[in-house]
Structure formats: C-alpha cells, structure tokens
Amino acid sequence: MFGLTILGNNSALPAHGRHPTAQVLSFGQHTVLIDCGEGTQIQMAALKVKRSRIHHIFISHLHGDHYFGLPGLINSMALMGRTDPLNLYGPPELMPILQLQFNAAHTQLPFELAFTPIYQAGMLVETPKFTVECFAVQHRIACWGYLFTECKFKRKLNHEAAIAAGIPTTFFGRLQHGEDYISAAGELISNASVTFANTPARSYAYCADTIFDTSLCTKLQGVNLLYHEATYLSHLEERAKARFHSTAAQAATIAKMAGVKKLLIGHFSSKYAELDQFLQEAQAVFPQTDLALEGVTYRVI
C-alpha cells in the first residue's frame, strides 16, 4: 500500500488537540517520515507507527513546528538499540543543532545517522522502491518541498504466457523492462505478447510551508496526491502573504493548475477551532480536496 498517514496537521502553536506537522509515507514495508514536529514520537506510539520501520527522514525547514520532535525521536531510536542506519535530509544547519544536543548529553548513537544537507533542488534518494526529489518552496526561511515517486517496472509480466512461450524465468526481469526474447532456435517472442502495459508510477508531493506560488505547478504536474499547506482561510489572504503562508483557496488553485489527482490541505492556524470552512473553501476551487486529519491514512491512487 502506498499511503500517507498524518501525525500532525496544525501550524506552529499546538491547539485544539492538533499537533505540529509530521507525516509518514509508506511504500509497502518502506516508511519515510516527513517533518517531525514536537510530540511526533508520542503520536507515532498512539497511532502504532513503528519507529524501527523508518529509514529516511525529510525535514522541510527549521521552524520548530517542523523538527523539534526530531532529537527526541532519534534518542528513542538509540535507547531501543537501533543499529540500522538512519538517513536524514534537510537544511545544512540541522546537523550542528542535533550535534550540540548529542554533545551536551554525551550521547553516542548506536547507529549511523547519515545526514544529507540540502543546498539545491534535485534527486536525493533512489531506491528500488521509490525516488525522492527536493524542490525549493518560498517561505520566510529556506524551505524544501519533496516529491516521492514509486519505482515500477515498465511492463507487467503475463506469467502464464511467458511460461507457455518457453521463456526461462531468469529472463523475466528483462521482460519487465520491455525486452523481447529470442529463443535458442532464433525465434523472436515479442515483449508485448508476454507482458501487459503497467500502470504509471504514482507520486506524492509535499509542499509546506509556502507562500502561494504558481511556479510550483511545473514540478507538481499530474501528481497523484499533493499535500499543500493551507494555514489560513481567504479572509486572511493578506496575512498569509505577509507570513509566506497560503490560504485554502490558494492551495486548491495550485492543485487545479497542476492537474493533480487529489489535494490534501493542512498546517491549520490555531486561530481556527473548526476546519469545515477550509474544506468548503478549497473544494469550491478544486473538488478533489480532503482535509489532512490526524490519524487518518490517505491512499495514493
């Protein structure tokens, strides 16, 4: 299952039982954490998200509501005896902050914390299951969006047809990559006769925190699921602009312009106890919008 679980959907000031930003994205058994506001590890425990499954953490920017939960999470991983490496990505200043805290506590991590400081947009991670690219978003301080794309074979194997055609199983991987097969007798078996067209690879894009910026749409074109911050409603559009945030209508406009399949909005200001109006405002522009609700898993389809 390719799905996104929301751990926190509030902006900086925790309120109304909502938590600061954190999300986990699962590609089957592979789980990545996106941002890590204060209390993320406590939310993980409450929602039964296993810390041990996380091998990649992506931090968008160094406002506290997006990373103050990180030192505690890393400490807990250490206390639980983790030995698997942990890959961390974010602004360059992140590692010195963590290091100062580790030094003060005389902490020696029992696992490798591999930090990749982000200086420019580009590909960050390529695994057999997924890739991750970062792109700049416009906020008050340096801030990165992330695009997660699953990796798929070009073609799906028609197992029965491939066996019937006498193709050895050792060649099946090459069939999935689109190759034709030539038998020992020199007979060509076309790839199309033993495979099916595959569905396109699905993708998830994360944009928080950001001012309304239509130049993002190129990067977001056609993604299956877009998370875009919506700190305010339209009545506070000026405030949103002044603080480099967006409104629900603006998030929906980006989704519409980029032709995404589905939009999730979050990072709600603590000004708002109720969230209904966020949904109404966004759906008026882009009907395929959902609120990012804590504890809910949204499938990327």
Next chain:
Amino acid sequence: MFGLTILGNNSALPAHGRHPTAQVLSFGQHTVLIDCGEGTQIQMAALKVKRSRIHHIFISHLHGDHYFGLPGLINSMALMGRTDPLNLYGPPELMPILQLQFNAAHTQLPFELAFTPIYQAGMLVETPKFTVECFAVQHRIACWGYLFTECKFKRKLNHEAAIAAGIPTTFFGRLQHGEDYISAAGELISNASVTFANTPARSYAYCADTIFDTSLCTKLQGVNLLYHEATYLSHLEERAKARFHSTAAQAATIAKMAGVKKLLIGHFSSKYAELDQFLQEAQAVFPQTDLALEGVTYRVI
C-alpha cells in the same frame, strides 16, 4: 495553594501513555516549571496550565527527556505575544543550544529570556513569595536538584489586638517581622501580645536524575515534599547504579533518612507498564510515599 502538578512521570522513552519529565509548582498565582520534556506544552494545554503564568523555568540536566520541550514552549510563548521576561536556569550549554535553534529559524523573541547558567550550588532566586536553591546531584552528566521554599513573615498579625492597642497600620509589616511597638507616649506593646507564632515555611525538593546518594539527606532534611526519581524497582538495583539512577526502595530510604514529610516518586522506566510495585516497594521503607501521577496536583503541606 502551594502545590505540585505532574505533567510527565516517565523516563527517557515515552511509553504506556506516560510523558517525559515536567512539573509545575504553584505558590498561589506564581508558577514555576521544573524540567520540560518533549510535549510539555501539549500536556500544559491538556491540563489547563497557563503558559503565561510561568516566569521561572528550572532545567535539571541536558538529557533530552528533561528539556526537549523547551524550545517549542518558548516559541509558543513568542507566538502568543508574551512580553513578560522569562527566567531560565540550567546547565551553561543550554543557552547555546537554544540560540542555535533561534538563529536557524530567524527567531526574535518579543520578550527577554534571562538565562542563568548554573556552575555551582547556591541560592538562585529570592522573591517575596519564594526562594530557590540548587544543589548538585550525581548523574551521568552534570545535574542539579532544586529546593523551593516559601517566604513567610516571622509572625502572623493579630489584627484585632493590634488595632485595639492603637498601633498604626503602617507599622503592621514591622510587627510581622517580630518588632515590638513603642507608642508616642512611650508605652511598649510587646510583639507577642499583638501577633501569633507563624507556621514554618514549607518547602519542596526536586531530585532527578540521581544515583542513590545519602549525602543528599543533609540538603533535604525535613522538607515537606520530596520528589525523588525511582527509575527502577529493586530487582534492577545494579542497573540503576550503572546508569546513575535509583530504585523505589532507594528513593524511600533517602526520604526516611532525611525525615521528609512526604515522598513522591517518578521517572519510571518504560520497562514497567504498571506502577503498583513502585508504590509497594517504596512504602515498605517509607509509608508516606505517593506515585507522581500525571495530571495530579500534590499539595505541599
């Protein structure tokens, strides 16, 4: 009311719905925060402890479960427009850690954060309502205990008698300090005839985290309420010693030797889902023991 409210009673790894260490001590309208583990501000919101009431914060040591909630709390105070100064006390390395985080976020606090680095035992705070002293406890890294004592006048005013004796109200403060009054006519009115003996000032001592150390007893002699960590039960006494922690029986032994009125134990290891045995083990040594339970306020009497 002089009372202590527990916000978190667990040791480093949050578990079983328990949170890392944080407490608020109230002297009437004056509130101080003692340690500030991750999620403290969220616990405060849940328990309706007002952030704005807090003017003093004391951090025992720089293991994360005792201060990782501090940057988030300070940020929230800033976002809420606080202008009152905030007084912070703790190990010297604390301020550079906070400063690095503020710098990364381009944070400008709208209030004065007055930090007092602690280098040695002694008096830290003297207000008209209470005093705070720190003393060293033995842990793996530098760690401070705190002794909070309310300020009281030497004598309680017998208002009726003082008025009847013709003493001007402007002299009442001096009566509370124990002075006799001499009238314009030269008549001496003894202090004892217009005042009552006052009850002794009450005190609260906080000892976390610490190895079992009987030398603490001098400092703790006769306090009204002692909080002493009890990370483990006696079956893990060796582990407690190796990690510079204490068992429930050891905490109770300290309470007994110091002749305190009441003991609270906390900082329970996440190994233990249930806490009953902590209470049994401690009460066998010192019956006036309670578990430090989250959300509960313990009166200092």
